[in-house]
Amino acid sequence: MNTFVIETKHLDLFYDSFQALTDINLNIEEKKITALIGPSGCGKSTLLRVFNRMNDLIDGVRITGDVNVLGDNIFTPETDLIALRQKIGMVFQRPNPFPLSVYENIAFGLKIHRNQSKKEFTDIVKESLKSVILWDDLKDRLDNSALKLSLEQQQRLCIARVLTMKPQIILMDEPCSALDPIATLRIEELMQELKKNYTIVIVTHNMQQAARASDNTAFLYLGELVEYGETKHIYSSPKEKRTEDYLTGRFG
Amino acid sequence: MERHFQRELESLKTSLIKMGSVVEENIALAIRSVMENNQELALKVIESDTRVDALEIEIDNAIVDLLALQQPVASDLRFILAALKINNDLERIGDHAVNIAQAAQVLCSLPNVELMDEIPKMVEITRTMLKDAIDSFILLDPVKARIVLKTDDQIDDLNRIVIRKVIELLKSNKQTAECGLELSLVSRNLERVADLATNIAEEVIFHTQARVVKHHAEDKEH
Numbered sequence: 001m002n003t004f005v006i007e008t009k010h011l012d013l014f015y016d017s018f019q020a021l022t023d024i025n026l027n028i029e030e031k032k033i034t035a036l037i038g039p040s041g042c043g044k045s046t047l048l049r050v051f052n053r054m055n056d057l058i059d060g061v062r063i064t065g066d067v068n069v070l071g072d073n074i075f076t077p078e079t080d081l082i083a084l085r086q087k088i089g090m091v092f093q094r095p096n097p098f099p100l101s102v103y104e105n106i107a108f109g110l111k112i113h114r115n116q117s118k119k120e121f122t123d124i125v126k127e128s129l130k131s132v133i134l135w136d137d138l139k140d141r142l143d144n145s146a147l148k149l150s151l152e153q154q155q156r157l158c159i160a161r162v163l164t165m166k167p168q169i170i171l172m173d174e175p176c177s178a179l180d181p182i183a184t185l186r187i188e189e190l191m192q193e194l195k196k197n198y199t200i201v202i203v204t205h206n207m208q209q210a211a212r213a214s215d216n217t218a219f220l221y222l223g224e225l226v227e228y229g230e231t232k233h234i235y236s237s238p239k240e241k242r243t244e245d246y247l248t249g250r251f252g
Numbered sequence: 253m254e255r256h257f258q259r260e261l262e263s264l265k266t267s268l269i270k271m272g273s274v275v276e277e278n279i280a281l282a283i284r285s286v287m288e289n290n291q292e293l294a295l296k297v298i299e300s301d302t303r304v305d306a307l308e309i310e311i312d313n314a315i316v317d318l319l320a321l322q323q324p325v326a327s328d329l330r331f332i333l334a335a336l337k338i339n340n341d342l343e344r345i346g347d348h349a350v351n352i353a354q355a356a357q358v359l360c361s362l363p364n365v366e367l368m369d370e371i372p373k374m375v376e377i378t379r380t381m382l383k384d385a386i387d388s389f390i391l392l393d394p395v396k397a398r399i400v401l402k403t404d405d406q407i408d409d410l411n412r413i414v415i416r417k418v419i420e421l422l423k424s425n426k427q428t429a430e431c432g433l434e435l436s437l438v439s440r441n442l443e444r445v446a447d448l449a450t451n452i453a454e455e456v457i458f459h460t461q462a463r464v465v466k467h468h469a470e471d472k473e474h
Binding site: 211 | 255
């Protein structure tokens with residue numbers, strides 16, 4: 001049976017009087033890669049930012065409806081945002097390493113959140129870098145500045161930094177848009193490895209990336225969830241004409 | 253804005269329609285060569301097959317380019333997959349036209365050839381099926397395509413009757429053996445053309461409605 005780690009029910013989101021999301025009912029499957037696609041301004045990044053409540057940082061945002069993450073409603077006064085964001089890591093468009101060493105970048109979150117020995121830190125740093133296939137490249141350069149790495153390595157490092165928090169869900173907002181095609185394919189391969197242990201939700205402008213990399217695809221248009229299903233079905237036989245028109249480039 | 257890709261898809265469709273009309277014409281001529289005992293028409297069909305073969309390769313190449321360069325999805329993908337199969341089906345129908353024409357050449361050299369009543373019936377039904385299958389592709393009309401699917405059983409029945417009559421002929425009169433064999437070939441080739449017309453209709457349904465209907469797949473769903 002499918003297990004859902006994120007469930008939205010009748011989710012509406014307004015920026016002041018502008019409605020950016022309308023009646024979104026979406027269940028994200030555990031340990032699958034779900035792609036959110038749609039033209040610019042369709043609400044896909046807004047939706048992604050609902051899941052870790054990043055929209056709270058924007059003035060004038062109002063949300064109605066239910067959003068359950070790992071079984072808990074995340075819009076209650078009791079919701080612990082720090083705990084929520086530990087469970088849901090996020091990777092952004094531009095790699096954003098801190099201006100610190102490779103080691104410090106990975107250990108940063110651990111220092112804030114946990115009390116662990118140096119040995120434990122080092123083990124977690126090693127494990128995280130191995131998970132993103134950076135360990136062999138960087139094990140002798142852990143003290144070098146993270147800003148000196150290639151963009152792909154920086155993005156991998158940012159993913160490794162997320163993994164140290166032991167999240168269950170990773171949100172990715174256009175994670176490959178700053179990368180060249182080869183680096184993009186390697187990050188997509190990494191996503192396939194990561195989904196063995198994590199649920200991934202990715203926003204992408206690149207329709208072929210969604211087709212290659214995801215298990216499920218949600219197509220949003222003008223703030224509505226037009227169609228949601230297995231990627232192989234969406235890309236071969238979409239049910240909705242608007243999905244068909246978008247995928248075949250007839251609009252968008 | 254119409255994309256370049258859309259124009260290429262239209263051009264692929266136009267090439268297939270052209271191939272369809274050549275093949276339809278060849279089948280018509282091959283049938284006439286049998287019915288009218290006409291060597292010249294038979295020869296015309298045999299010579300025209302090189303054109304069908306050349307068109308098949310041209311269309312195959314266009315499809316490879318579209319798949320490699322445009323990475324089509326959704327109905328575009330289904331259209332290209334259908335086009336690939338229809339191209340192959342049409343080429344095979346062209347081959348059957350040649351087989352029928354070759355049988356006509358032999359029949360022309362034989363005295364007292366009598367066609368069974370079922371053969372003109374098969375000819376009429378097969379030609380209608382082929383025309384409807386090609387029209388359903390031109391118009392992207394799944395309703396017309398489904399009519400083709402329903403007709404195929406009639407041809408199978410008629411083919412069985414012809415084969416039975418040929419066997420009787422072979423048993424009763426050894427002098428008509430060669431004629432009987434050629435007539436069974438004509439019948440068998442008409443039956444294959446009807447099958448391939450059915451395949452084309454199935455591909456039209458796959459493209460337009462994203463439904464797989466071959467091998468009675470829909471019956472098995474119920």
